[in-house]
Amino acid sequence: MDYGLTDRAGRSIALCAVDDGNWRAVADIAPRDEQRRFVAALAARYLLLSMRGGVWTSLGVLADDTVVGHIMWGFDENDGAHWVGGVVVDADEQGRGVGRAAMEAMIRLLSERPDCREIRLSYHPDNSGAAKLYAALGFTPTGDFEDDEVVVALTVPREPVA
Numbered sequence: 522m523d524y525g526l527t528d529r530a531g532r533s534i535a536l537c538a539v540d541d542g543n544w545r546a547v548a549d550i551a552p553r554d555e556q557r558r559f560v561a562a563l564a565a566r567y568l569l570l571s572m573r574g575g576v577w578t579s580l581g582v583l584a585d586d587t588v589v590g591h592i593m594w595g596f597d598e599n600d601g602a603h604w605v606g607g608v609v610v611d612a613d614e615q616g617r618g619v620g621r622a623a624m625e626a627m628i629r630l631l632s633e634r635p636d637c638r639e640i641r642l643s644y645h646p647d648n649s650g651a652a653k654l655y656a657a658l659g660f661t662p663t664g665d666f667e668d669d670e671v672v673v674a675l676t677v678p679r680e681p682v683a
């Protein structure tokens with residue numbers, strides 16, 4: 522899932538399926554210690570959620586050939602929206618443009634799905650870094666809260682049917 526995106530160092534940033542060769546590297550992705558109040562301490566928790574529930578699909582974030590992050594998506598039949606979750610860039614890789622490129626790739630990936638009208642995600646109200654990132658990508662508040670987290674949404678433009 523390579524959309525020609527790069528980080529600030531010029532590395533190619535792409536999403537990849539989790540497979541036999543990379544699952545350990547994806548599972549080991551970890552945020553900074555102080556960010557553990559916002560997200561799981563290890564991406565392994567999100568991988569297990571993806572495997573168990575049948576709702577979420579985990580993907581790795583690649584910088585060139587190195588796994589540097591985790592991101593997952595799922596479709597919610599109740600609100601008809603595609604949700605993004607488990608966005609974690611490894612502690613040592615943050616601040617280099619990886620998170621932004623990974624989110625842009627995820628938006629493009631979901632936008633390719635004919636049934637994708639809206640992308641939603643939630644973040645802790647104190648998570649100002651995440652809030653800035655999502656706002657810069659065009660997400661706007663819905664007014665809803667999910668487990669005390671702010672829910673934001675991005676409308677996916679669709680070509681009018683001729």
Ligand SMILES: CC(C)(COP(=O)(O)OP(=O)(O)OC[C@H]1O[C@@H](n2cnc3c(N)ncnc32)[C@H](O)[C@@H]1OP(=O)(O)O)[C@@H](O)C(=O)NCCC(=O)NCCS
Pocket residue numbers: 552553556559560608609610611614615616617618619620621622643644645648649650651653654657
């Ligand atoms: C949030 C996160 C995914 C961003 O990834 P990243 O690779 O560090 O972000 P980028 O380098 O691509 O920066 C993109 C934008 O995010 C915002 N941002 C990221 N970290 C920030 C911070 N610590 N403080 C303020 N803004 C921040 C900025 O607006 C930045 O824009 P800029 O490039 O104009 O400065 C990453 O910091 C992370 O994994 N955090 C811990 C887990 C988490 O909170 N995930 C989100 C859960 S909803």
